[in-house]
Amino acid sequence: MTEADISGDPDSLLLKKQLLRKQVLEHIKSYLGEKGSREKDSLAALDFLVKSRIWQNAASVFLFYATEFEIDTEPVIFEGINAGKSIFLPRIIKKGQMVFIRVWDKSCNVKKLPSLEKNRFGIMEPAMPEGGIMPVLPVSNDEIPVLVLVPGRAFTKNGERLGLGGGFYDRYLKMIKEKIPSECLTFTGYCFNEQIVDYVPWESHDVKMDKILTPGGFIL
Numbered sequence: 062m063t064e065a066d067i068s069g070d071p072d073s074l075l076l077k078k079q080l081l082r083k084q085v086l087e088h089i090k091s092y093l094g095e096k097g098s099r100e101k102d103s104l105a106a107l108d109f110l111v112k113s114r115i116w117q118n119a120a121s122v123f124l125f126y127a128t129e130f131e132i133d134t135e136p137v138i139f140e141g142i143n144a145g146k147s148i149f150l151p152r153i154i155k156k157g158q159m160v161f162i163r164v165w166d167k168s169c170n171v172k173k174l175p176s177l178e179k180n181r182f183g184i185m186e187p188a189m190p191e192g193g194i195m196p197v198l199p200v201s202n203d204e205i206p207v208l209v210l211v212p213g214r215a216f217t218k219n220g221e222r223l224g225l226g227g228g229f230y231d232r233y234l235k236m237i238k239e240k241i242p243s244e245c246l247t248f249t250g251y252c253f254n255e256q257i258v259d260y261v262p263w264e265s266h267d268v269k270m271d272k273i274l275t276p277g278g279f280i281l
Contacts, residue, residue, distance in 0.1 A: 103133035105276035119208035206245040220270040223261040
């Protein structure tokens with residue numbers, strides 16, 4: 062998919078983003094419905110991930126609990142648990158804002174996740190901790206480096222990302238970039254091959270990825 066594919070639409074950046082999101086989602090649905098295998102693709106991406114230096118060096122993994130049209134992240138969660146990494150999942154706390162909540166670390170006696178619940182967008186997220194107070198940056202010094210697996214609707218090969226429109230990740234990623242040294246933090250877009258496009262409408266507040274990983278391997 063190229064910039065020319067959406068050039069006939071109104072100049073509004075918002076409308077261009079909405080159109081591209083719709084096109085990519087339809088492309089994913091078509092792929093999974095006709096010849097794709099979400100399970101096979103997810104395990105292929107996981108294989109590349111666990112062999113990578115960024116995974117092996119990471120003490121903590123921030124990631125998302127995938128929807129049915131995203132590459133499955135549950136295998137990553139349990140791989141991280143078995144490797145003794147601290148695992149964090151996001152929770153929306155108010156409009157445009159989310160935090161990451163610790164769901165597993167080495168102090169846990171059982172290697173399983175706590176119960177998750179659906180938010181208003183139909184996405185599974187961890188329950189609010191007792192007391193409802195969560196640190197903006199939930200990791201300690203010995204839980205760095207941090208690997209962040211980032212969802213999105215589309216990515217380019219040079220790391221540009223088109224999210225789902227809420228701005229949650231761009232805000233959060235900007236914040237932690239200010240708190241964790243760049244050499245200890247890796248943003249990795251995690252997606253199907255079908256989500257790689259030639260162009261996404263880009264704005265100055267959008268955060269670029271350091272890496273992109275698909276079932277075919279790293280492309281950045």
